[in-house]
Amino acid sequence: xxxxxxxxxxxxxSIADVSWNEHRVVINGIVVSPQASIDDDLLNYxxxxxxxxxxxxxxxxxxGNGLDRYGYTIIKDMESLDTFIRIxxxxxxxxxxxxxxxxxxxxxxxxxxxxxxxxxxxxxNKIELVESLNKLIEVTETAIKNNQCVIHFGI
Numbered sequence: 001x002x003x004x005x006x007x008x009x010x011x012x013x014s015i016a017d018v019s020w021n022e023h024r025v026v027i028n029g030i031v032v033s034p035q036a037s038i039d040d041d042l043l044n045y046x047x048x049x050x051x052x053x054x055x056x057x058x059x060x061x062x063x064g065n066g067l068d069r070y071g072y073t074i075i076k077d078m079e080s081l082d083t084f085i086r087i088x089x090x091x092x093x094x095x096x097x098x099x100x101x102x103x104x105x106x107x108x109x110x111x112x113x114x115x116x117x118x119x120x121x122x123x124x125n126k127i128e129l130v131e132s133l134n135k136l137i138e139v140t141e142t143a144i145k146n147n148q149c150v151i152h153f154g155i
Contacts, residue, residue, distance in 0.1 A: 002040040002155035004067070006136055007032045008143045009151045011074045015058070018153070025153065034142055036135035040155050041122045043067065045104050049087050054080040055152075069154045076149040084150065085140040092133040100126050 005025050009032070018027055025032045043050070051066040055073045067073045075084055095102060106120030143150045 003037045004040060004043055004069075004155060005153040006036040006038065006139050007151050007153075008034065008139055008146065008148050011056075011076050011149045011151075013151060015072065020153075034135065034138045036132060036139050038132055038136060039124070040069070041104075041106055042124065042129065042132075043069070044107070045122070046087075046091060049091075050084075052087065053084050067152050067154065071154050073152040073154070074149050075143075075152070078144065081140055081144050081150065085137060085144070088133055088136050088140065092130055092137065095126060095130055095133070098126050102126050102129060 005020070007025050009027075013027070018025060020026065021031070024037075025035050047066065053066060053075060054064060054077065055066065055075045056062065056064060057068050057071055057073055062068055062071070062073070075081055102124040104122045104124070106122040108117055108119055110117045140150055142148075
């Protein structure tokens with residue numbers, strides 16, 4: 001499964017200095033801490049609410065809201081960081097009430113041998129899902145505390 005990575009950093013980070021090692025972001029040979037790794041299917045599920053966040057990408061072609069799934073995104077102003085942490089915290093609080101196996105409705109697909117379609121069912125372990133959201137909250141809290149940005153690296 002593809003994952004999205006989130007770190008705390010400076011908006012002027014050079015992408016040439018960034019590498020990945022088993023879902024860990026490394027800058028100039030040093031593993032960045034704190035950081036969070038979030039499943040692509042989960043972020044896709046959250047997508048509508050993430051559009052409420054003002055953000056920016058490396059080029060002017062990025063619309064300026066939400067996360068760029070295939071590139072990188074910067075969340076930098078305090079209002080956007082506050083909105084982001086509240087959205088992620090709300091999702092985490094919701095999932096705290098879920099059963100141990102969380103089944104979510106994913107994308108719509110088609111059966112290759114017929115004209116019928118279906119919605120994918122995506123399964124998550126509750127403890128792992130909530131822990132990944134806790135790490136994302138920690139990243140965002142650190143960015144707010146240190147007056148920095150949350151940098152998102154898409155799939």
